Amino acid sequence: MRPTLRAKAISVCNDKIEKKGEGVGLSFYAFFANRNDDTELLMEAAEWWIKTHGLDHFEKAIKIRAMIESGQ
Template sequence: MRQSLRDKAIGICEAKIAKKGEGVGLSFYAFFANRNDDPDLLMEAATWWIKTHQLDHFEKAVKIRDMIAAGQ
């Protein structure tokens, strides 16, 4: 996953955690607007989430933040 997407994803995870607490879940769609304006980036996130790590559709934001921060 490219660094710009990692930074954006970590920021979104942190914002959701700050707003709703450590139990908040999200999907990779949370990293994007409600339109498909960058399909390559969307597929990059989907590949990381689904194919590489075989994550469920919704995961805890804390888990995702920590995985990305660890370089996974």
């Protein structure tokens, strides 16, 4: 996952956790605006989420943040 996507994902996780608590879940779609203007980046996130890590559609934001911060 490229550094810009990692930074964006961590920021989104932090924001969701701050607003809704540590139990909040999210999907990789949360890292993007409602309109997809970067298909390549969306596919990169989807591959990391689904193919590389086999994650469910919704996962806890704290889990995703920890995975990304650890370099997974």
